[in-house]
């Protein structure tokens with residue numbers, strides 16, 4: 001098995017945010033490709049591959065064995081970061097989970113905030129909720145990037161402890177760093193999101209009541225804001 005071939009663009013982008021020399025805890029590791037790639041390529045001296053389910057832990061252990069990395073990557077059955085000891089890792093990767101679950105995992109790990117220096121997060125859904133959580137709980141998004149796999153675009157964030165203020169509502173939905181970085185996939189991300197908003201707006205067209213009207217107004221606002229960013233993208 002060639003680990004480079006197992007690393008999809010999403011996984012590669014998450015691994016790409018990990019600093020050289022970091023000790024990583026990969027939460028919800030499943031196949032353990034991220035820690036295997038990091039250790040195999042000399043980015044990390046060691047890692048902890050964690051998962052809440054026995055099946056993924058067994059899969060991770062099998063893959064770790066295949067690469068002969070049993071002495072460098074240990075596995076832990078754990079709900080989120082519960083089984084991680086302080087100072088066991090300085091970097092946490094949480095990829096391929098919903099944004100709300102990522103928020104819960106981070107909220108339950110307050111006892112590790114002083115020992116973990118860096119978080120790499122890749123929420124599959126509710127990304128705006130993760131950005132809000134980070135802002136309200138003393139986290140700072142230092143960088144973000146996009147990765148594309150089979151027509152889906154994923155957001156990956158590099159996060160540290162610190163104060164952050166997200167001034168504009170639209171930036172909970174479209175990260176400011178993606179705009180600052182002129183991410184090459186931003187325009188495509190916006191197209192997809194504006195299309196989804198258009199469908200939601202159309203579905204509310206004949207709905208009655210205050211709630212439907214408010215929702216429609218909100219979706220129109222978001223689409224308009226996204227369109228402004230899209231227009232800026234076309235000038236880059």
Ligand SMILES: C[S@@+](CC[C@H](N)C(=O)[O-])C[C@H]1O[C@@H](n2cnc3c(N)ncnc32)[C@H](O)[C@@H]1O
Pocket residue numbers: 011027028029030031050051052053056078079080081094095096097101105
């Ligand atoms: C879709 S897989 C993602 C695997 C890998 N991180 C990736 O990005 O490809 C989600 C994994 O998270 C695990 N998981 C779900 N809830 C969890 C929790 N609270 N704590 C730890 N692992 C969890 C699941 O068992 C599953 O293996």
